[in-house]
Amino acid sequence: MNRKDIVLIHGTDYKSMAKKVLERGDVAADIGDRDKKIGLKPNLVTVKDPAEGATTHRELLAGVIEYLQEQGFENITVMESSWVGDRTGEAFRAAGYDRVCSRYQVPFVDLKKDSWKEYDAHGMKIKLCDQAASVDYMINLPVLKGHCQTTVTCALKNNKGVIPDSEKRRFHTLGLHKPIAHLNTIARNDFILVDNICGDLDFEEGGNPVVMNRILGFKDPVLCDAFVCDTMGYSAKDVPYILLAEQLGVGSTDLAHAHRIYLNQPQPSENFHPSVMTRRVQELAAYTAPKDACSACYGSLIYALDRLNRSARLKDGLPPIAIGQGYQGTTGSIGVGPCTSCFKKSLPGCPPSSADMVRFLAENW
Ligand code: SF4
Known part of the structure; x- marks a missing residue:
């Protein structure tokens, strides 16, 4: 799979769909040595069940872990920090991740409790949590959804969960767009598995889920977020941090030359009552x-x-x-x-x- 590819799969068996996207992306070969440290970064922004449209479905996490373990990878860590004001541990339990991590014997790290270092992120100083900085390969598991300030949120903004709370507050004082773009020059985005199951209409904390029953795979987080804009009726030009990230060399918004790989076709659904x-x-x-x-x-x-x-x-x-x-x-x-x-x-x-x-x-x- 290359950075122009977009893998799409439809359905409701989310765990098996997640595994199929990783198989098509040949993520095991992309990672390489079996002793590499792999980070899984879901979206646990707040204390909500994923059905409300804010957080990553636990089935995606289970599918990724199962795929990696079947491929012989053992050094896997789930890591996240909820937004300022919510406890990550509560969000972890509300989303059912406690059961997933216990079943597959995978550790979870609350990045709010982690140490951090400051890095030069393409001309901007940004603090990054040490656990996130230590991984050899990061699988980003964002939710495709709306956001009241930035219009949309997906891969690039999901990395706000790998910085300390003090830095999250500073990002808001800076208007979010510029720091989010710069953050992605230092935060890893090796593979992006998007939860496009029922992301919210316009709020990152959920409440108005829009059912789409789709999972997407990308290598390029900028292409991912440009596709998200297209999916939600916008253009990448409507979201300054996406264009800024492109200018900083994080990726490309060129959807016209993207290669869509459909693993199945959409089927009629009963979700419209x-x-x-x-x-x-x-x-x-x-x-x-x-x-x-x-x-x-x-x-x-x-x-x-x-x-x-x-x-x-x-x-x-x-x-x-x-x-x-x-x-x-x-x-x-x-x-x-x-x-x-x-x-x-x-x-x-x-x-x-x-x-x-x-x-x-x-x-x-
Ligand atoms: S088959 Fe018809 S309803 Fe289904 S995605 Fe295609 S155009 Fe839409």
Whole structure:
């Protein structure tokens, strides 16, 4: 796997999906010697069950550990520090990681209790926790989700969990974007396994999960975050730290030349009943007419509708957006995805990206 590759897998058997992404990425060969120290950095920002859209699902962690142990790696450490104000140990238990670490006999390090050193991060002094600095290979396990200050958050910002709390506070006083970009010149991102299962609409602490049931693999954290923007209806240009990281040589935002590797195709999902949505997501879903829609497609549409809502483009009387395999071969006014290709207005792409949906709906709805 190279830095232009994006591996995508859909489904609900998250542990086995995580293993398949690592197998496709040939992570074992990428790591090399079996005695290397491997760090696993999930997102345990706060004390929440992953179903709320804030934290990394424990099944991803279990899948990564199982894959590594089956490949003969034993020097594995899970490490994280929650945001300022929450105890990492409580977040660790709330996400069910205690059971995973106990089952696979893998240690967990609370980086809030770790020592640190200051490094020159491409012209900016940044403190990095010693445990994170000591690994030979870091697997970053972020959640794809919205963020009230930085718009989106995924690989690059997840590394805020490998710095001491005093540094997190300083990052906020500096406006987040510049220090996050510089941090990623010293924090390792050897492989990124993205939890795109049900990340939040717009808050890093969760509360409005958008189900997409997808796991992604990247070698390049900048490409990862550019893809996240596309998935949520934005462009990398909307998120200054992504472009800054690119300028600092951390990676590339060039999605046009990225190579998407689909390990399976999306399947229709049962996740669109109002009873499984929060009120905010229900309000956006009221503009849709799903019929056997796939999670990744429907989640992209919800993110697109949220963007249109923010620019006051949603109003009563708009025809519902048709989406889903149930529309194949039928006619109608407007729909997204090739399943609605016989409609008067239809957006191609399977699934279409949320950014394309925003443009299409703004012009044609
Ligand atoms: S276009 Fe149809 S088949 Fe493709 S992801 Fe969307 S609903 Fe599924």
